[in-house]
Amino acid sequence: MNNDNFSFEQGMDNPSLGSGCTQALITGLTSLQGNMTGQCVDGQAGMWPGFIKLYEGKGNRYLTVGGGGEEVFPLLNEKGIACSQGLRITRFPPLPPGKTGFISAGTIMQVCNSAEDYVKMWTENYTRHGSPWGGRCNLVVDPKVGYCLEGANFVYDDPANHTIHGPMYDQIFASANFYISKRLKVLAEAGIGVGYNRAKRMWQLLVDRQYDSSVMQPRNGGISLTYFMKCLRDHGNVKPEDGRLSAYVAEERGDSALCCHGLKDYTSNAFIGVSRPDHTDLFSCEWITSSQPCISPFLPIYIGVNRIPKALDTTDAYELFEKLRAAVEIHPEYRDKVTRRWSVFEIQAIEESCLLEKAAITLIEKRQTTEVREMLTVFVQKKCDEAMAICEKILEFLNNLPVLDTVAKTIS
Numbered sequence: 001m002n003n004d005n006f007s008f009e010q011g012m013d014n015p016s017l018g019s020g021c022t023q024a025l026i027t028g029l030t031s032l033q034g035n036m037t038g039q040c041v042d043g044q045a046g047m048w049p050g051f052i053k054l055y056e057g058k059g060n061r062y063l064t065v066g067g068g069g070e071e072v073f074p075l076l077n078e079k080g081i082a083c084s085q086g087l088r089i090t091r092f093p094p095l096p097p098g099k100t101g102f103i104s105a106g107t108i109m110q111v112c113n114s115a116e117d118y119v120k121m122w123t124e125n126y127t128r129h130g131s132p133w134g135g136r137c138n139l140v141v142d143p144k145v146g147y148c149l150e151g152a153n154f155v156y157d158d159p160a161n162h163t164i165h166g167p168m169y170d171q172i173f174a175s176a177n178f179y180i181s182k183r184l185k186v187l188a189e190a191g192i193g194v195g196y197n198r199a200k201r202m203w204q205l206l207v208d209r210q211y212d213s214s215v216m217q218p219r220n221g222g223i224s225l226t227y228f229m230k231c232l233r234d235h236g237n238v239k240p241e242d243g244r245l246s247a248y249v250a251e252e253r254g255d256s257a258l259c260c261h262g263l264k265d266y267t268s269n270a271f272i273g274v275s276r277p278d279h280t281d282l283f284s285c286e287w288i289t290s291s292q293p294c295i296s297p298f299l300p301i302y303i304g305v306n307r308i309p310k311a312l313d314t315t316d317a318y319e320l321f322e323k324l325r326a327a328v329e330i331h332p333e334y335r336d337k338v339t340r341r342w343s344v345f346e347i348q349a350i351e352e353s354c355l356l357e358k359a360a361i362t363l364i365e366k367r368q369t370t371e372v373r374e375m376l377t378v379f380v381q382k383k384c385d386e387a388m389a390i391c392e393k394i395l396e397f398l399n400n401l402p403v404l405d406t407v408a409k410t411i412s
Helices: 105-111 115-129 182-188 194-215 225-232 240-244 316-330 332-365 369-399 405-411
Strands: 021-026 035-044 052-055 062-065 073-077 082-088 135-141 146-151 162-168 172-175 265-275 285-288 299-302
Touching: 021 082, 021 135, 021 194, 021 225, 035 082, 035 135, 035 225, 062 105, 073 105, 073 265, 073 285, 082 265, 105 115, 115 135, 115 146, 115 162, 135 172, 146 172, 162 182, 172 194, 194 225, 225 265, 225 332, 240 332, 299 332, 299 369, 316 332, 316 369, 332 369
Parallel strands: none
Antiparallel strands: 021 035, 021 172, 035 265, 052 062, 062 073, 073 082, 082 135, 135 146, 146 162, 265 285, 285 299
C-alpha cells in the first residue's frame, strides 16, 4: 500500500518530536467479535484525562476520552464508528484572515453514519487546513470496513495534506506512528525510533494469532477480544521495571515493548473499540483501562447505556488505579499476579456480556429497547464496581507489605 507518487514536497514544515502510540485494527474474518480498533496511549504523567464522557442529543451519540476543554478524541459512536489515533507534534501556523476553523472530531462523530462518511469529512478537514497537530495517523472502523488515515502537511487548501489507505475488509493493520505514504514520512517520522519495532511486535502477535484462529479453527476463527487485550499488555523482551529505569533508552527498556514503563513517558492506558454488525447502536462497545493495561482491567462501556458509571465519568477510577500502579512499582514481584487477576476478570466479563446480549436480543425482538438500555447500563456499572472493589483489596494488600527487602529481613 505504499504511495510513492509524490516527488516534490513544496510548502512543508519541519517537524519536532512529540508523544507516540501503538495502534491496530482488525477487520472482517480476522476478527471474532466484530471489527475492532485499539491502542496503547503513551504520554507523560497527568496527560491522560482519566475519564470518559457520553454525548447525545445533537445527532449520533458517542463516547469520548475527556470532555470540554480536556477532550482528547472521540472513541465510538452509535453507528459503530470506532477510532484510534497517533500523534506526532509539530508547529501549526495561525489561521489567516477569513479562514474558518477545523471541524472538531466530536462533530464528525455526531453527523457521520459510516467509516466512509468519516473518511470524507476527515479528508475535507485535512485538505482545507492541513494537520493541526502535526503528524496524525488515524485508524477507523465500522461494522463493515476499516481505514488508515495519515495527515502531516501544513498547506491550506492542499489535497496533498493527507493519504488514505483502505478500505480494508479482511485485514490486520498495525501502526506506531510510522507512515505508509513515502511523501508523508519526511514530515511525520523524524526521530520515531522504537515506533517501528513496537508496530512490528504488534503485527507479529496479531498475525501469529490470525493464523492460529482462522486456519486451525475455521468454524469460529478470528482474533478474540481477550487476545487483543493481551497484545496491548505485552512487555516485549525486558521486565517492565528494568525498562522504567532506562529513561527511554530503547536498548535498555526493550524496543519491542507495547506496554511501556518509563521515567518520563509511559503507557498511561489502553482501549479497544468493538464495532458490532448486529444491533450496532446498542452492542458496540468500548473496552478501556483506567491506567496501565498490565495493572488495570479493560472495562466495558456499551454505546447503548443510559449513563457512564460515576467512577469512569469522573477521575475516581483513574486515581485509584494510579495508586495501584505506584504500589506495583514498589512491589514489582506482584505485577504478573495482578495482570493475571485482571485477565481472568475480563474473560468472565466477556462471558457475562454474551449471556446479557442473548437476553437483550429477546427484548429487542419485542421492541423493548428502553429495557435493553437499562440492562446494559446496570451491567457496565456492575463490572466497574467489581473492578474498583478488587483494586482496593489488592492495594490494601500491597500497602501492608514491607517497602524494602532489607526491612523484611530485619523483621524476620
